[in-house]
Amino acid sequence: MSKETLAVRVDDDIRTRLDTLADAFGKTRSSVINDALRQYVEFQEWQVDLIKTRHAALRDGNAQTISHEDVLVKFDQRFRDKSAG
Template sequence: MPLKATSVRLDDETLTRVGQMAEAMDRPRAWLMAEAIKQYVAREEWFIQEVEKGVKAADDGRLVDHADIKAKWEARRAAQLD
């Protein structure tokens, strides 16, 4: 059974904007806020996991030289301009 939050405190401007978005989407304001929080948490969890992977790679000595990355991105950019 999902836990139920008791309240979310927002400033008046943000609350108005959320209300306008909810109305435009024909959804309840609470649904929109819950969806936004779910998406935020998922994105932040992903970010933390990716940082942890990067730290582990660095700790394990699996690093890529800056010049190699720069050359790769410059080649990609040049290909896009062609």
């Protein structure tokens, strides 16, 4: 995988914390940043894909929905069950 240099400005405390993590893991600061960015990008892509999928299901009439009132009833039941136990 080819790599590209990317300049980013970070707060001093973030740089210090990154260095501490890099030392703890025996990695470079760049490696720790790449790991963090990879996790962030994968999570954000997952969310965007899920939103697109759910939006398409709603648009096409294929989504299972629940009314606001039913949600409130389920929350009330859940909280009542937890307080009783």
